[in-house]
Amino acid sequence: MRQTFTVLLTSLFALTLHAEQPTAQETSTAKHWAQTELFPDGLKQPFSFVLGGKSSDKLLRDWKRTDAVRDLDAQRRERSRTWTDDTSGLQVRLIATEYAGFPVVEWTVWLKNTGTAGTSIIEGLQGLDWNLPSKLDQKLRLHGIRGDTCTAESFKPWTRELKTSAREVFSPPAKGGYASGKSSDGPDGWPYWNLQTPEGGMILAVGWPGQWEAKFERNQDGALHVSAGQQLTHFVLKPGEEIRTPSSTLLFWQGDDMVRGQNLWRSWYIAHVLPRIGGVPQPPTTQVQVGASLATWGNVQAYLDEGIKPDILWRDAGSDSKSTWYPSAGPRKTEWLNTGTWEPDPARYPQGFRPFSDKARANGMQFLLWFEPERVGDPGSWLGKNHPEWLLPGNSAGDVLNLGNPNALKWLIEHIDRMVKVEGLDWYREDLNGDGYATAWRKADAQDRQGITENLHVQGHLTFWDELRRRNPNLRIDSCASGGRRNDLETMRRSVPLLRSDWSVMNFKDAPLQREGNQSQTYGLSSWLPWQGAGVHFTDSYSVRSYYLTGFGMIIPGGWKKTAESIAAVRKGYAECRRIAPLMLGDYFPLTPHSLDTTSWIAWQFQRADLGESVVQAFRRPDAASDTLTVKLHGLVPQQRYEIENLDGGKEVRTGAELMRGYDITLSERPAAAVLVLKAIP
Numbered sequence: 001m002r003q004t005f006t007v008l009l010t011s012l013f014a015l016t017l018h019a020e021q022p023t024a025q026e027t028s029t030a031k032h033w034a035q036t037e038l039f040p041d042g043l044k045q046p047f048s049f050v051l052g053g054k055s056s057d058k059l060l061r062d063w064k065r066t067d068a069v070r071d072l073d074a075q076r077r078e079r080s081r082t083w084t085d086d087t088s089g090l091q092v093r094l095i096a097t098e099y100a101g102f103p104v105v106e107w108t109v110w111l112k113n114t115g116t117a118g119t120s121i122i123e124g125l126q127g128l129d130w131n132l133p134s135k136l137d138q139k140l141r142l143h144g145i146r147g148d149t150c151t152a153e154s155f156k157p158w159t160r161e162l163k164t165s166a167r168e169v170f171s172p173p174a175k176g177g178y179a180s181g182k183s184s185d186g187p188d189g190w191p192y193w194n195l196q197t198p199e200g201g202m203i204l205a206v207g208w209p210g211q212w213e214a215k216f217e218r219n220q221d222g223a224l225h226v227s228a229g230q231q232l233t234h235f236v237l238k239p240g241e242e243i244r245t246p247s248s249t250l251l252f253w254q255g256d257d258m259v260r261g262q263n264l265w266r267s268w269y270i271a272h273v274l275p276r277i278g279g280v281p282q283p284p285t286t287q288v289q290v291g292a293s294l295a296t297w298g299n300v301q302a303y304l305d306e307g308i309k310p311d312i313l314w315r316d317a318g319s320d321s322k323s324t325w326y327p328s329a330g331p332r333k334t335e336w337l338n339t340g341t342w343e344p345d346p347a348r349y350p351q352g353f354r355p356f357s358d359k360a361r362a363n364g365m366q367f368l369l370w371f372e373p374e375r376v377g378d379p380g381s382w383l384g385k386n387h388p389e390w391l392l393p394g395n396s397a398g399d400v401l402n403l404g405n406p407n408a409l410k411w412l413i414e415h416i417d418r419m420v421k422v423e424g425l426d427w428y429r430e431d432l433n434g435d436g437y438a439t440a441w442r443k444a445d446a447q448d449r450q451g452i453t454e455n456l457h458v459q460g461h462l463t464f465w466d467e468l469r470r471r472n473p474n475l476r477i478d479s480c481a482s483g484g485r486r487n488d489l490e491t492m493r494r495s496v497p498l499l500r501s502d503w504s505v506m507n508f509k510d511a512p513l514q515r516e517g518n519q520s521q522t523y524g525l526s527s528w529l530p531w532q533g534a535g536v537h538f539t540d541s542y543s544v545r546s547y548y549l550t551g552f553g554m555i556i557p558g559g560w561k562k563t564a565e566s567i568a569a570v571r572k573g574y575a576e577c578r579r580i581a582p583l584m585l586g587d588y589f590p591l592t593p594h595s596l597d598t599t600s601w602i603a604w605q606f607q608r609a610d611l612g613e614s615v616v617q618a619f620r621r622p623d624a625a626s627d628t629l630t631v632k633l634h635g636l637v638p639q640q641r642y643e644i645e646n647l648d649g650g651k652e653v654r655t656g657a658e659l660m661r662g663y664d665i666t667l668s669e670r671p672a673a674a675v676l677v678l679k680a681i682p
Contacts, residue, residue, distance in 0.1 A: 019587045019609050019635075020263035022103045022253075026200075029252045030103035037130065038096055038107060039067070039081060047109045047245065048129035049233075051090070052120030059085070060092065075100045075272070089115020090237070102268045106249035112242035119237040121448060126229035127206075127245030128214075134197065136222040141196040142168060143258060145524045147189030148484035150502045152517025155190075155484075155524035157594050162218050171213040171231055172485075174438070179231070181437030181454070182481050183209045183488035191488045192528050194261060195226075200254035203265050204228075207490035208246030210458045211438035232442065234450040243455045247490055259634075262527040263587040270530055270585060273493050277474055282496050282531060284581035286574055287312035287368070287553040292325070292356045293349055302561055304363070308574045312427060313360045314368045314498075314553070315353070325349065325369075330378030337397055337433070339372045340381025342419060357424035368427030368478065368498075369419075373412055374401050374461070375434050387411075392453070394443045397434030402444070403464060404456025413467050420472050428468060429498070432481035465494045487529065498533040498551045500525060506555065509537040515546045515671070519602050519619050520595070522549065526588045526604065539569035541648075545576070545617065545673040550584050552577040576647055576675060583608050583615040583677075589634040591616070599623040603665070607635040612680030614642075619674075620667040628666045633659040633678075640680050647675040 037046050049056045063083040070078050076097055083092040091114050096107035109127055113119055134140060140162040148154045160168060172180035172189040184190055191206040191214070206212050206228045214228035229245055237243065251268060253261035274281045288303055290296060292315035300313060315325060317336035327345045330338025344352045357367035376383050376391055377398030383390065384399075390408040391399035403409050420428060441454040469475055479486060479495035483502030502508070504518055511517075518534060525532055533551020536544050544554070552574070554560070560570045586608035592601055603618035614636070618629055636642065636656030644659075645651050654663070665674050 019607070020260060020267045022101075022264060026103040026252050026254050026264075029254070030105055030250075031098070033250070033252065034079070034096065034098055034105045038094070038105060039079060045094070046130040047094070047107075047127055047248075048227075049111070049125040050121075050123050056092070063092075072097070084114075088117075088119060089113060089239075090119055099268070099272065101271070102264070103252040104249065104268055104272075106247055108247045109245040110242060111237065111244070113237040113239050116239055118239065121234060122237055122243075123234040124229075125233040125243075125245060126227045128204075128226060128228040128248040130226050132195075132224040132226060134222050134224055136164060138198055138222060140218065140224060142216055143194040143196060144170075144192065145190050145528065147172070147184045147186045148482075148487075148501045148503075149186060150483055150508070152503065152511075152513040152520060152596055153187075154501045154503055154517075155521045156596075157524045157527070162216060162224060164218055164220060164222060166216070166218045168216045169213065170215075172211055172438075174211065174231065177439065177442075178436055179211050179438030179442060180435065180485075181211050181439070181441065182432060182485035183212065183491065185481070185485040189485075190528075194258060194265075195224075196258055196261075200252070200256075201258065201261055202253070203249075203251040203261060205249040205489045206246045207249065207488050207493075208458065209461060209486050209488055209491050210441075210454050212246050212488075230451055230455060231438075232451040232454075234448075235445070235452040236448045237452075241452075241456075243452070244459060246488075249489060259527075259589060263589075265528070266530045266588060269492075273489065274531055275476070275494060275496065277476065282476065284531075284550040284578070284584070285311040285498075285533070285552075286578060287314045287498070287533075287551070289314050289316060289553070289555055290356075291315070292353050292367070292369070294355050294359065297356070297359065300360075300363075300365075306567060306571055308571060309363075310365060310553070310574070312366050312368050312498075312553075313356075314370075314427075314429075316370045316429070317372070317431070323348070328378055329380050332377060332397075338378040338381075339398065340376040340378040340383050342371060342373065342415060344423070353423040353425075357426070361424070361426070366426035366476075367424060368429050369423065369425050370429045370431060371416065372431040372433060373416065374403065374432055374437070375399075376401055377434075392440040392444050394440030395434040395436045400437055400440040400457075402453065402457060403460030404453055405460075409460045409464060413464055416464075417468060417471050420468065420475060425475065427476045427478055429478040429480060430495075432486055434482075462490060462494075469494065484525075492529065496531045496533070496551065497529065500529075500532040500534055500549075504534040504536070504547065506537055506557070509557070513596055513598075515543050516596055516598060516602075516619075516621055518546045522546075523590060523594050523602060523604060526584075526606075530585050530588075536573070539566050539573075541569075541572075542619070542671040542673045544569065544573040545675060546619065548577045548580060548584075548617065548675075550581050552581065580606075580615040580675065580677065583611075583613055586610075586614075587635055591618070591631040591633075592629070597621070599625065601626075601629040603629060603631055605631075605633055605635075609635060612640075614678040616665075616676040616678070617673070618665045618667075618676075620670050620672045622671045624670055627668050627670075628664050630662050630664050632662050636660055636678075637680070641682070642678045643681045645677045645679070647677065653681070 093110040173186040213231040328338035477495035478498040536547035589605040591603040638657035
């Protein structure tokens with residue numbers, strides 16, 4: 001089993017790996033768009049702002065302009081255009097990246113005050129501001145999913161018709177004086193879309209770990225106006241200050257197969273977004289929760305004794321009987337909310353975590369530690385006592401550490417970097433709890449500085465992560481924000497989500513649709529994030545298989561070694577997921593409609609064309625009347641013979657043509673789950 005997994009990973013992590021390939025026409029379309037829309041010879045740019053009441057289109061035509069091009073590597077080329085106003089000293093920089101192997105263009109706009117006085121008011125800053133010409137009778141459809149709401153409905157797919165006069169507005173939740181500030185939070189908070197036209201379409205992503213807003217507005221003449229940027233910008237830029245827009249990413253696809261477009265996105269994501277260590281993309285992982293003192297090593301050894309060797313030993317906020325790992329004297333009843341001091345509690349960890357992390361690595365495992373530095377929940381912490389000027393009130397669960405403050409940012413970088421080195425951390429897990437980060441940012445802004453605190457904080461946070469990774473090249477980052485509420489593209493370039501939603505945490509294990517909700521989350525999120533994780537709290541096969549992902553772990557209430565059945569279930573869960581997880585980084589094909597209905601089946605397929613292997617997962621839900629589901633598989637070679645192995649026992653051989661015409665999956669019990677592994681054979 002371990003040898004097979006290693007072979008799969010060796011193939012997976014070739015730097016050129018991608019499954020779905022673009023056509024020459026798609027690549028040509030992306031290049032043409034970059035030349036004519038992003039870097040036009042004319043006046044109109046696909047971004048905008050207003051300076052002192054004048055639009056950027058009118059201003060930039062009179063400013064000094066310079067262009068530059070450089071190769072970042074064999075696959076990426078950077079193009080830039082800079083405009084400078086000699087009178088005010090305001091400098092505008094458009095930085096774009098084009099990809100040799102994919103029809104993708106992405107860019108960010110930077111504004112810097114190089115003058116000696118404050119600028120006029122800058123407002124309405126949009127990183128994307130573009131009109132898509134279309135005829136009145138052309139059908140335009142917008143596809144996306146919900147953001148995370150810690151419910152079964154999280155990541156539920158949706159499709160909306162963009163008819164004449166249609167107006168669709170998306171953002172993390174914001175109402176009245178409240179704004180979330182978490183980039184993939186709420187029903188309309190997923191910052192990725194697929195815009196389908198009669199000829200194909202384009203995928204758009206907004207990268208901004210803060211409060212963004214995007215609009216799709218169709219005019220009376222049929223044209224579609226698309227805009228995206230930081231939701232609130234109305235500020236004077238002081239001398240020396242620099243702000244930026246969210247990143248904008250466009251992927252162009254052609255034809256009438258939207259699933260193919262999504263798989264092209266997945267291929268690009270794995271090749272150019274998924275974080276790498278030593279040039280190797282993050283592999284699938286398994287994990288167990290630990291207390292992280294040597295006195296608790298017996299809990300780890302119990303897994304090793306049963307032949308389960310997890311990749312990650314995970315010390316979260318509430319291990320050791322719900323206790324925190326750091327000293328806390330805060331007022332909150334829930335100890336882990338009293339954040340602020342990031343040092344191991346000397347009473348519980350007199351030698352820190354290093355003895356435990358050293359032993360983990362000596363046994364071929366990695367050590368992960370939970371942090372939440374942006375929320376200071378303990379007013380009596382070192383930060384609260386010594387640097388209250390760094391803290392912003394307004395969040396529901398404590399103050400917000402202002403990472404736009406250079407001194408606060410420097411302190412955090414040095415402090416966490418020291419923890420990484422001294423405690424021997426392989427994974428830095430960062431959470432973001434409480435509601436109202438953007439509320440706190442906005443409360444700190446004067447009337448002529450609205451949006452500046454958020455912009456500088458977002459820059460500081462990304463700088464913090466980049467510097468941690470630069471100083472610790474083998475450090476991995478896990479992104480969490482009350483689950484999956486900060487998974488924009490800028491965040492995903494630097495991290496993976498080991499916990500895609502808090503819906504799978506222990507508090508919700510008995511909630512209705514817990515298993516079906518996790519199945520549905522896999523169904524919806526897999527079109528966008530090839531790498532995602534969750535945890536399971538059950539031992540029956542239907543439940544455990546509902547949580548198989550590239551990041552997998554089991555936490556069994558009351559302990560997992562009490563019965564032979566439980567031990568066997570845990571061993572089976574880790575072994576099965578370890579076997580199929582590498583296949584989940586190939587193309588993704590939904591095989592049924594999306595549904596949360598317990599009377600339905602749900603199924604999907606992951607296809608690794610480079611390996612000639614696929615995995616099919618199918619779930620007969622508790623009230624599904626039929627015991628058979630017929631699925632039409634995808635991505636197979638018609639004349640190729642495939643061995644189909646049912647992980648519950650039995651093998652058979654079919655041709656690709658037969659499997660793509662229809663294959664029956666029968667489950668006599670309900671609820672029940674099937675896992676089928678297909679392999680090309682001579």
